[in-house]
Structure formats: structure tokens, C-alpha cells
Amino acid sequence: MQTDLIQEARRQAEICNACRYCEGYCSVFPSLHAERAFSDGDITQLANLCHNCRGCYYACQYTAPHAFDLNLPKALAEVRRDSWERFTWPQPLARRFHTHGGAIALALVVGFALLFWATRAIGSSGGEGFYAVLSHNAMVAIFAPAFLLPLFSIAFSLRRYWAEVNGKPIQMSDLTVALKRAGKMQDLAAGHGEGCNFEDEDRFSQARRHIHHAIMYGFLLCFASTSVATVMHYGFGLHAPYGFWSLPKLFGISGGVLLTLGCGAMALLKQKSDRDLGDPSAWGGDIGFILLLGFVGLSGLVLYALGSTPLMPALLAIHLGSVLTFFLLTPYTKMAHGFYRLAALVRDAQRKRDVSMVR
Amino acid sequence: MATPKEAYDIAVIGGGNAALCAAMTAAEAGARVLILETAPKPYRGGNSRHTRNFRCMHSGPLGPLVEAYSEDEYLSDLLKVTGGKTDEHLARLAIRTSEECLPWMEEHGVRFQPSLSGTLSLARTNAFFMGGGKSLVNAYYRTAAGLGVDVLYEAAVTHLELNSDQIEWVDYTYEGQSQRITPKAVIVASGGFQADTDWLTRAWGEPAKNFLIRGTPYNRGVVLSDLLDQGVESVGDPTQCHAVAIDGRAPKFDGGIVTRLDCVPFSIVVNKDAERFYDEGEDVWPKRYAIWGRLVAAQPDQVGYAIIDAKSLNLFMPSVFPPLKADRLDELAGMMDLPAEKLKATVSAFNAACGDISGFHPTELDGVTTSGLIPPKTNWARPITEPPFYGYSLRTGVTFTYLGLKVDETAQCSTPSGKIKNLWAAGETMAGSILGQGYLAGFGMTIGTVFGRIAGREAAAYAN
Numbered sequence: 001m002q003t004d005l006i007q008e009a010r011r012q013a014e015i016c017n018a019c020r021y022c023e024g025y026c027s028v029f030p031s032l033h034a035e036r037a038f039s040d041g042d043i044t045q046l047a048n049l050c051h052n053c054r055g056c057y058y059a060c061q062y063t064a065p066h067a068f069d070l071n072l073p074k075a076l077a078e079v080r081r082d083s084w085e086r087f088t089w090p091q092p093l094a095r096r097f098h099t100h101g102g103a104i105a106l107a108l109v110v111g112f113a114l115l116f117w118a119t120r121a122i123g124s125s126g127g128e129g130f131y132a133v134l135s136h137n138a139m140v141a142i143f144a145p146a147f148l149l150p151l152f153s154i155a156f157s158l159r160r161y162w163a164e165v166n167g168k169p170i171q172m173s174d175l176t177v178a179l180k181r182a183g184k185m186q187d188l189a190a191g192h193g194e195g196c197n198f199e200d201e202d203r204f205s206q207a208r209r210h211i212h213h214a215i216m217y218g219f220l221l222c223f224a225s226t227s228v229a230t231v232m233h234y235g236f237g238l239h240a241p242y243g244f245w246s247l248p249k250l251f252g253i254s255g256g257v258l259l260t261l262g263c264g265a266m267a268l269l270k271q272k273s274d275r276d277l278g279d280p281s282a283w284g285g286d287i288g289f290i291l292l293l294g295f296v297g298l299s300g301l302v303l304y305a306l307g308s309t310p311l312m313p314a315l316l317a318i319h320l321g322s323v324l325t326f327f328l329l330t331p332y333t334k335m336a337h338g339f340y341r342l343a344a345l346v347r348d349a350q351r352k353r354d355v356s357m358v359r
Numbered sequence: 360m361a362t363p364k365e366a367y368d369i370a371v372i373g374g375g376n377a378a379l380c381a382a383m384t385a386a387e388a389g390a391r392v393l394i395l396e397t398a399p400k401p402y403r404g405g406n407s408r409h410t411r412n413f414r415c416m417h418s419g420p421l422g423p424l425v426e427a428y429s430e431d432e433y434l435s436d437l438l439k440v441t442g443g444k445t446d447e448h449l450a451r452l453a454i455r456t457s458e459e460c461l462p463w464m465e466e467h468g469v470r471f472q473p474s475l476s477g478t479l480s481l482a483r484t485n486a487f488f489m490g491g492g493k494s495l496v497n498a499y500y501r502t503a504a505g506l507g508v509d510v511l512y513e514a515a516v517t518h519l520e521l522n523s524d525q526i527e528w529v530d531y532t533y534e535g536q537s538q539r540i541t542p543k544a545v546i547v548a549s550g551g552f553q554a555d556t557d558w559l560t561r562a563w564g565e566p567a568k569n570f571l572i573r574g575t576p577y578n579r580g581v582v583l584s585d586l587l588d589q590g591v592e593s594v595g596d597p598t599q600c601h602a603v604a605i606d607g608r609a610p611k612f613d614g615g616i617v618t619r620l621d622c623v624p625f626s627i628v629v630n631k632d633a634e635r636f637y638d639e640g641e642d643v644w645p646k647r648y649a650i651w652g653r654l655v656a657a658q659p660d661q662v663g664y665a666i667i668d669a670k671s672l673n674l675f676m677p678s679v680f681p682p683l684k685a686d687r688l689d690e691l692a693g694m695m696d697l698p699a700e701k702l703k704a705t706v707s708a709f710n711a712a713c714g715d716i717s718g719f720h721p722t723e724l725d726g727v728t729t730s731g732l733i734p735p736k737t738n739w740a741r742p743i744t745e746p747p748f749y750g751y752s753l754r755t756g757v758t759f760t761y762l763g764l765k766v767d768e769t770a771q772c773s774t775p776s777g778k779i780k781n782l783w784a785a786g787e788t789m790a791g792s793i794l795g796q797g798y799l800a801g802f803g804m805t806i807g808t809v810f811g812r813i814a815g816r817e818a819a820a821y822a823n
């Protein structure tokens with residue numbers, strides 16, 4: 001644990017606790033004001049409740065050059081990244097990919113290479129369409145572990161998170177409250193519903209929220225496409241390739257478009273934001289991750305468009321290579337934030353439930 | 360922006376709430392407006408950047424405000440704190456207009472939130488700004504920019520040339536150079552003079568050197584004294600300032616709200632000789648913190664020390680600096696440079712004077728009092744016995760000064776021989792016209808908003 005990061009966040013949280021002006025912006029402050037002293041676990045929980053909207057930075061009368069030097073979005077972003085790195089197994093991977101965009105690019109190249117090798121070495125046993133390049137069984141053999149292993153790793157990390165933030169046994173209502181908040185990205189709207197202070201100093205804007213929505217729903221649609229296809233394959237014996245009006249295609253194409261546009265827009269938006277209000281050392285890793293995710297979407301779309309041309313085998317290897325890399329890196333990149341954020345919202349729902357019971 | 364080349368209709372001096380309200384209103388009326396703000400951009404907004412709410416009349420639920428708050432109730436609350444030293448005509452104007460200010464503020468970008476935790480008593484009377492005064496100031500600068508108002512930061516106005524009944528020109532320094540502009544009209548909204556320690560010392564005497572200034576270091580009264588020197592009519596007592604007791608470790612300037620200390624009612628307060636000097640439990644703290652500013656100012660070295668024990672630590676809002684902590688009183692005395700034996704004696708005498716404490720109630724006047732002690736502690740008097748013991752130092756923190764420009768109901772300034780055709784004033788710099796003494800939480804922003812808008816309207820009408 002980087003105690004200096006926690007200590008700095010604690011110092012700032014104590015100032016906020018005496019001030020309280022930002023109470024209306026997000027769920028960090030009500031949670032913060034419920035305590036008088038902050039344990040390391042409290043700070044970790046606050047950090048994971050924060051989504052870096054920066055409202056509390058631009059509103060703060062104590063930012064530098066004032067001696068109190070408040071920059072809560074940055075302090076919490078640093079604690080947040082440090083907490084993800086600490087909880088993740090294996091740790092060295094997290095430490096590398098969270099901060100190094102180059103490492104992500106390298107992993108992507110390795111992903112491509114693996115898939116090219118697979119198409120050459122394993123090849124097909126005479127399937128149709130994509131399966132003519134790589135057999136269905138081979139795809140399952142590669143992607144099932146590539147999907148499940150990261151999930152195990154994340155589950156393991158979340159347990160550590162839960163222990164540190166002193167989580168209680170989860171009730172159904174905690175989950176529904178948390179999912180509702182995440183689904184609407186309520187906090188990204190800020191307390192008054194006008195969005196973040198991200199790309200243009202203190203101007204409130206919905207850009208970040210809408211772009212984040214596009215990415216999240218784009219990703220979920222792509223995921224739904226694959227899941228539906230799996231069910232169709234095993235459940236109903238309906239095998240790919242599917243037509244345009246089939247569920248996998250409709251989900252996949254709309255998801256791919258949202259994902260590609262969303263990631264492109266997010267990368268541009270981030271360029272306009274002030275790096276020093278986030279975690280500057282995670283900049284490269286974050287941009288690398290956004291580009292990787294966007295590439296997954298884009299390469300999927302290109303594959304769809306050029307699926308019946310001679311380019312298809314190469315495009316398939318490239319797309320599948322990026323998907324493989326993306327899955328394997330999930331626990332070690334910004335992708336992990338979704339899981340932690342949900343856990344933090346569940347924990348916060350528990351806190352509120354406790355408070356209302358006491359009253 | 361570099362040196363302004365354009366001719367402006369109106370120059371607004373200052374960059375806080377009153378200045379911005381005036382500038383936006385004038386620009387909406389079609390005037391070309393320049394704001395001259397002496398602070399650099401990160402410190403723009405004067406004392407307004409430290410505020411959290413404004414007090415607003417309302418005949419029914421309005422925005423974040425619950426129930427109703429009538430003109431008469433508002434006025435009677437004001438008269439209670441000013442002891443009648445109030446211009447009732449201007450006060451009623453401010454109060455009555457405050458109701459239409461709230462929606463106007465929202466239209467100009469201000470967002471409100473329910474009253475902050477720990478301030479529930481204000482939910483009916485005061486509307487809290489989401490994110491506090493700096494977010495209000497930010498929103499106004501954005502709106503003003505959209506209306507075409509130009510802003511020059513680090514532009515310190517030094518002189519307004521008064522020629523019989525009008526201002527001829529405005530001098531200011533910018534990037535080390537003297538500049539002069541000749542706007543048709545001028546609005547002064549540059550606050551009080553509390554940040555000029557020499558002036559404060561002249562008015563208050565030597566103790567003022569030890570005062571802390573709760574807000575901006577830029578309100579040094581330069582324009583105020585320039586105008587007073589030229590015979591512009593003033594109002595208010597130069598020896599009066601609004602001061603409260605704050606944490607003695609606060610920075611000299613700009614400590615703002617977080618230096619507030621709410622521990623006094625649960626403590627005993629001693630001076631540097633370890634002697635008590637006033638009833639700590641006279642009333643609830645929001646009604647007493649201003650009195651304590653003066654009480655501490657009257658003690659040697661203008662410092663006080665509040666001492667509590669373990670059982671009281673969680674009864675008040677946390678403060679920005681953690682208290683000094685020791686297991687024994689003499690140890691605490693050592694940390695605070697107090698005579699240890701004397702402190703022990705003072706605490707013992709206090710403890711011996713405490714009686715039945717079963718009725719103790721931290722948020723109400725509970726009548727749990729000392730007997731036979733001078734000065735007494737008339738509420739919340741519980742013996743200080745449970746280690747660890749905690750200590751906070753107290754100093755006088757000045758909020759603003761009362762001496763200001765005298766204005767009429769159109770916010771216009773005058774000399775003894777009549778109105779000045781093209782000079783208006785708004786905000787703290789004319790608040791003395793309404794507040795003779797005392798202070799009502801949230802009234803400063805009301806005065807600035809109401810008179811800022813009036814000044815903007817009148818100046819634009821004159822310039823057009």
C-alpha cells in the first residue's frame with residue numbers, strides 16, 4: 001500500500017469534512033461526512049466511489065496556490081489506482097498495465113501473433129465462414145479460459161477489496177440500489193444533473209457521461225451478441241454465420257458502432273482534460289486501454305464488412321487477437337474499474353441502510 | 360486579455376458576487392462592460408468565493424427552501440442582530456427583492472442544494488449554493504463571458520477621478536503599468552478594507568495586528584479610501600468590524616469556513632494566564648461566535664485556549680486542524696504554553712462548581728450550570744475530568760469591516776453637495792448603509808445580489 005497516497009487523501013478528506021460545501025455533488029461526500037476519522041479502508045472506499053467528475057476541484061476555494069492545496073479528484077484517483085494494483089492477482093501485471101499504454105500495445109501484438117499462429121497451426125476441420133479459418137472447438141478452447149481466468153482473478157481481487165472496506169454480507173436490496181445507480185450513471189450527472197467538469201474547466205457538460213454510456217452499452221451489446229450466439233449454437237444447434245437480421249448480428253453491429261465511436265470520442269475528450277486532476281501516472285495506461293477497446297469494436301465491424309473478401313482470414317485473426325488481449329488484460333487495466341465501482345456502490349448502499357436503521 | 364482597446368460603457372471594480380451581478384445585469388441591458396479584478400484568476404471572487412448560502416425571503420416553498428419566510432420575520436431577525444442600527448427602508452428593499460433573486464441566480468447558472476449536514480436550522484431561511492461560493496462565482500464568470508463582459512485579472516484600481524458630480528476616469532495598474540480608462544459609468548464592488556492590517560490597526564489599535572482575516576487578502580480598501588478622501592459620503596463606524604473566534608492555527612488570510620471552531624460551548628476557555636474570562640455556555644454557538652471574536656481580541660496577545668475532555672470530542676463538527684491531545688492537564692498546558700499549575704487550579708475550581716449534569720443536552724440550552732463560580736458557565740457545564748484532554752487555540756478572525764460608501768435605493772453614491780451622476784456601489788463596500796452593526800448569516804450575499812443588480816440596471820440606463 002502506498003501509505004503516502006492514502007495519507008494525502010486522508011489529509012484532504014479531513015479538510016472537506018470541516019467544509020462540506022461539496023456535499024451535493026456526489027456520493028463521496030455524504031459517505032465522507034458520516035465519519036470523523038478515516039481508516040485506510042474508509043479512504044479506499046471513498047476513492048472507489050469517486051468517478052473523477054472534477055466538480056469538487058473547480059468548486060474548491062482551497063486549491064493551489066492556497067496552502068491547503070486541495071485536489072480531491074487527483075488524490076482519490078491515485079488511491080484508487082493503487083488499490084486496484086494492490087488487490088489484483090498477480091500484482092506485477094496490474095502495476096505494469098495500469099500505467100503503461102506501451103505494454104498494452106505490446107500485449108496486443110502478442111495477441112495478434114497468437115491468433116495468426118493458431119489459424120496456421122490448428123486451422124479448421126472444414127467448417128463454414130469464420131470456422132473455415134479457425135474451428136469452433138479451437139475458438140472455444142482459446143476463449144473459454146481467456147474469459148474465465150480473468151473473472152477468477154477479479155473475483156479474488158474483489159474479495160480483498162470487500163475485506164479492506166469492511167463490507168457486510170450482501171442483501172438483494174444493496175445490489176438493486178447499486179445496479180440502478182450504475183445503470184443510469186447517476187453520479188456522472190453531478191448533483192444537479194448537468195454532468196462533469198471535464199473537458200472545459202468548470203463548464204458542466206454531459207459529454208463524458210454520454211460517451212461513457214455509449215462505451216458501456218456498446219460493450220454490453222457486443223457481449224450480448226456473443227452470449228446469444230453461444231446459446232443459439234449449443235441450445236438450438238443454429239450455427240454461424242448468422243444473417244444481418246439475426247440477434248447476434250444486430251447486437252454485434254450496434255454494439256460495435258457504439259463501442260468504436262465511444263472509445264474514439266473518449267480518447268479525444270481525455271486529451272482536452274487537465275491531466276493533473278486525475279492520476280497522471282495512469283494516463284498512458286488509460287489511453288492505451290481505451291484505444292484497445294475501441295479497436296476491438298472497430299476490427300469487429302471491419303471484419304463484418306469485409307467478411308466475404310479474401311482479407312477475411314487476416315481480419316479474423318486481428319479481431320480475435322484484440323478480443324483475446326482485451327479479455328486477458330481485464331483485471332489489469334481500467335476495465336477493472338467497473339467491477340470495483342459496482343462493489344463500492346453496493347458497500348455504499350449498505351452504509352445508507354445502516355444509517356437508516358439507526359434512525 | 361491584454362490592455363482593453365475598446366471603449367467601455369461601464370467599468371465594474373471588483374470581481375466578487377456584487378460585481379458579477381452588476382456586470383451581468385448591465386450587459387443584458389446592452390452595455391459594454393469591463394470588470395477590473397485585482398486578484399489573479401485562481402483567487403478571483405473575493406470573499407464571495409468563501410460563502411455558502413444566501414438568506415432569502417419567500418412566501419412559500421422556493422427552490423431548496425422549505426415553508427415560508429416573510430418580510431417581517433426576516434426584518435425582525437435582522438433588527439435583533441443590528442440592535443436597530445439599520446436603515447429600514449434599504450433593508451426592506453433588500454429583503455423584498457431577495458425572493459426574485461433566487462430564480463434569477465438559477466437562470467444565471469447558480470445551483471442550489473439542500474442545507475448542509477450540521478446546518479439544518481437554516482433550511483428555511485438560507486439557500487445553499489451547490490459547491491459553495493466559488494462554484495457560484497465560476498458560474499457567473501461563465502454567464503458574464505457569454506454576455507460579452509470582458510474581465511481583466513490582476514488589474515488593481517488605484518484611483519477614480521471625481522470632478523464635482525461625476526467620475527472622469529479610472530486609473531489601475533496592470534502588468535506593472537499604470538493604465539487609464541474613461542468609461543461612462545463606474546460601479547464600485549471592491550469589498551471592505553479588512554485585509555489592510557495598517558488601516559485595521561489605525562481603527563482598532565495594536566491588537567488588530569494579531570487578527571486573522573477569514574477571507575480574501577485583496578480587499579484592502581484602496582478604492583474606498585480613495586473615494587472617501589475625495590469627499591464621497593460614507594456610512595458606518597470605521598472602528599467596527601465583524602469578527603468571530605476561529606482556530607488560532609488558521610492562515611493569516613483566506614482560511615475560510617474550515618477554520619471555524621464549534622467546541623466552545625462544551626469547553627472552558629482560558630487566556631494565556633490560564634484564567635477563564637467569560638461564560639462559555641451563554642447561548643448556542645451560532646449566536647455567540649461573533650461575541651467571542653471580540654472577547655478573544657480583548658485578552659492579552661489576543662488569544663484564547665478552549666479545553667475539553669474525551670466525553671465532549673464528538674459533540675461538535677470536526678475542524679480542520681486536529682486538537683492538541685494529552686493524557687494529563689499539565690502535559691496539555693505544556694503543549695499550549697500555559698502555566699500548568701494555574702491551569703490545573705482553574706479546571707479544579709470549575710469542576711468543583713459543576714452540579715447535577717443529568718440534564719445535559721448538547722443541542723439545547725440545558726441549564727446545566729455552575730454555581731458560585733465567576734464568571735459562571737450557564738449551560739452545558741460538565742466537569743473536565745475524562746482523559747485524554749484536548750486543546751484548541753482561538754484567535755479573532757475578521758470577516759469584513761463596516762465602514763462603507765453611503766448609497767440610496769438606486770445604489771447611487773453621493774457627496775455632501777448631491778448625487779454623483781455616474782457612480783454606483785454594491786456589496787460589502789456599501790453594506791454599512793444597511794448593516795450598522797452585527798451580522799445575519801447569509802445577508803452579505805443578499806445585499807450584494809440585490810444592490811449589484813440595481814447598480815447594473817441604473818448604470819446601464821445612464822450609459823445607454
Ligand SMILES: Cc1cc2nc3c(=O)[nH]c(=O)nc-3n(C[C@H](O)[C@H](O)[C@H](O)COP(=O)(O)OP(=O)(O)OC[C@H]3O[C@@H](n4cnc5c(N)ncnc54)[C@H](O)[C@@H]3O)c2cc1C
Nearest residue numbers: 373374375377397405406407411516574786787801803804
Ligand atoms: C469565510 C467567509 C464566509 C462567508 N460566508 C457567507 C455566507 O455563507 N453567506 C453570506 O451571505 N455571506 C457570507 N460571507 C460574507 C460575504 O462573503 C460577503 O458579504 C460578500 O461576499 C461580499 O461580496 P462583494 O462582492 O461585495 O465582495 P467580494 O466578494 O469580497 O469581492 C470584492 C472584490 O473586489 C476585488 N478588489 C478589491 N480591491 C480592488 C481594487 N483596488 N481593484 C480591483 N479589484 C479590487 C477583490 O479582489 C474581490 O474580487 C462570508 C465571508 C467570509 C469571509
Ligand code: SF4
Nearest residue numbers: 016019020021022060
Ligand atoms: S473539495 Fe474543497 S470546497 Fe469541496 S468540500 Fe472539500 S474543501 Fe470544501
Ligand code: SF4
Nearest residue numbers: 026050051053054056
Ligand atoms: S471528483 Fe466528482 S465524484 Fe470525485 S469526489 Fe469530486 S465531486 Fe465527487
